[in-house]
Amino acid sequence: MGKKNLTVALATVAVLALSACGGSDAGSSEAEAAGGTGTLKVGTIGIGSDAAIKMAIDKGYFKDEGLNVETSVVANPPAGVAAAQSGQLDLTYSPSIPMLNAMSQNVPLKIVAAADGYAPKDQQPEDLAQVDDTGLFVPKGSSITSPKDLEGKSVSVPARKAQMEVTVAKAVKDAGGDPAKINWMVLDPASALQSLDSKRVDAAALVAPFTSQAESKGHGRLASPGVEFFQEGAVGLWVAGAKTVEEKKDQMAGFARAINKANDYANKNLEEAQKAGAQLTGVPLETLQKGAETYWPTEVKLEEIHRVNKQLAELGFLAKEVPLDQDLIFNGQ
Amino acid sequence: MNRKLTNWALGVGTPFLLVAAWWMFSENSTNTFFPPLGMILERFQALWLFEHFESDVMLSLRNLVVGYALATVIGVGLGFVTALMPVARWALDPLIHFLRGIPPVALVPIFISLIGFGIEMRLVSITLAAMFPTLIATVDGIRSVDSTLKDVSSVYRLTRAEKLAQVYLPAAGPQIASGMQVSLQVAFVVMIASEMLGSSQGIGAMTLLAQQSFMTSDMWAGILLLGVIGFGANLVFEVIKNKVLAWYVGSKRLARS
Known part of the structure; x- marks a missing residue:
């Protein structure tokens, strides 16, 4: 008798747990934010270009839009x-590549604003190393030249x-090489630098500030x-779920205005932005x-x-291009 | 007898019910992160049976088996030394308790800088992490050997080797076995963690990659495979343990009745 009840109870628990996983509806907190004011939770990945959003908070750009922005650091763009x-x-920080990866698997996303990127071509200096915050390095004395x-x-x-x-790969x-023949290794930046030193890897793809250290x-x-x-243009993006954008139109528009203002300010006051980035x-x-030099596109x-x-x-x-249309980029409507 | 049957039915029936419920409730799911179970099983078949079986599943399992075997041998060996030689005990005890407190996953980057990111790194990570539960259980097991047993083996003038192999090892056996079971779980966890860095081969690496590329069906297929392997490893362990420690299981049953 007792055991029978237990079996039923177990089955019920299982069914409940699974149905909770099934159609996870967005939280009810979204409903309350209909006006232009409210709190936005934003995921960042703790890189130097977060300086712009930090400055937007510190300088009150979000407050001017009636927004309270709370940032939290996520492990990586896919998690965000x-x-x-x-x-x-x-909203979350995501470069365009993980965003397109997600969209190719039918995750509905929208771009709200640019987070970082490269200056328009005519404004870029000759030396690409001065523009690019990433670099492909070979160990000192390596015979690899291309x-x-x-x-x-x-x-x-x-x-x-x-x-x-x-x-x-590009x-x-x-x-003229074949990227498929490369033996790719996953290494955190510190290990990658060390492996360059000890020549355990033939090349390492690094992101700033590890590029300067290399x-x-x-290392070459x-x-x-x-x-x-x-x-040129935006690489890092402020991305939101399509549903969230639909429900919080006014706040998203406010966020985009404030971020664009901050991006513009950061470009014009590079030193101040770098200080904020160093602090972050x-x-x-x-x-x-x-x-x-980091660049913050405003569109x-x-x-x-x-x-x-x-x-x-x-x-x-x-496998194939993700179908894109102008709707992908939120325009405040 | 009837009770045993009910227990068996519960053991087999509950997972079956869970899977059935999963299947039913996920069947029409359009949520990208919780795809239908049918789709997951399809990917499971496509990925693991047998396209990546040689290149990834066998690789991970080999690391697990070799690392775990090394951990057991070293753990039991060091355990004997620590428990039976007072000097070693005083010297090593604090070190052992310091080292086992460090989460093994945190050591992976250090191993990479010390020994690179090949198979060696994975084996060392698994071995080192999985060694401690067995080691500590062995020390405890030997220390709690009944003093009458020790006296009797002295009276019979057993040689040191005979004492170790025929008195201490069997007496500490049940405790060593529990330690080894914990070690197996640890080895399993570290096997997956060690695949997050270095060459992206192995079940853990593939599952992580699937997760980061939003191929959720592939990710669930990987999780499912890890679950099956964990379950299987434990089952094999139980069977071997019950065989080796048959005398102990028997004596316990006798004591109960």
Whole structure:
């Protein structure tokens, strides 16, 4: 008798637990925010370009829009996108590549504003290393002189199938090599630097501020894969779930206005922005200043996303291009 | 007898019911993160049976088995030394308790800088992390060997080797076995964690990659496989343990009745 009850109880618990997983509706907290005011939860990944959103908070740009923005650091862009899709975050930082990856798996997302990127081409200096916050490095004294030579070699990236692997693959392909023949390794930046020192990897794809450290140790910059891939415009984006955008139109529009204002301010006051970035990341200001200049675009153009989309499909990272239309970019309506 | 049957029915029936419920409630799911179970099983078949079986599943399992075997041998060996030699005990005890307090996953980056990111790193991570539960259980097991047993083995003038192999090891056996079971779980966790860095081969690496590329069906298929392997490993362990420690299981049953 007692056991029978237990079985029924167990089954009920299981059914409840599973149904909770099934159709997770967004939280009820969304409903209350109909006006232009409210709190927005925003995920960042703790990089130097977060300086713009920090300045928007500190200078009261969000407050002017009647918004209270709470940031929290997420482990990586995919985690942030998952949280944004489920409504745990209202907005999250995501480069265009993870965003397109997510959209190719039918995660409905919208771009609210640009978070970072590259200056328009006519404003970029000759030396791409000054623009690109990423770099492909070979150990000091390496005989590798072209990305083409990386065929059959081991190359470290911070994560597989993510931005660095994509951009390096493009650099290798453009140089006439076959990216499929590269032995990709996942290494955190500190381990990657150390592996360059000990020549355990043949090349390492690094992101600022580790690029400056690699340079100061005498490792050679083989390519600036970021700017070569993206050319110009927005790379990092403030992304939200399509449903959240629908429900919080006014706040999203306010967020976009405030962020664009902050981005513009950061571009014009680079030193102040770098100081904010140094404070955020704990990286010494001198190291940040030695690295590439961050640029904060004040708009996102669909063609920039299209370009990435097309290249992802060409390189085989996407089975086919993700269908995109102007609706992808939230325009405040 | 009847009771045993009910227990069995519960053991088999509950997972079955859970899976059935999962299937039913996920069937029409359009949520990207919780795809229908049918789709997950399809991906499970496509990925693991047998496209990636050689290259990834076997690789992970080999690391698990070798690392775990090393951990057991070293753990039991060091345990004997620590328990039976007062000098070693005083010297090593604090160190052991310091080291076992460190989450093994936190050590992976240190191993990478020390020994690179090949198979060696994965094996060392698994071995080191999985060694401590067995080691500590062995020390405890030997220390709690009945003093009458020790006296009797002295009276019979057993040699040191005979004492170790025929008195201490069996007497501490049940406790060592419990330690080894904990070690198995730890080895399993670290096997997955060690695949997050370095070359992206192995079940853990593939599952992580699927998660980061939003291929949720692939991710769930990986999680399912990890669950099945964990369950299977434990089952094999139980069977071997019951065989080896048959005398102990028998004596316990005798004591109960």
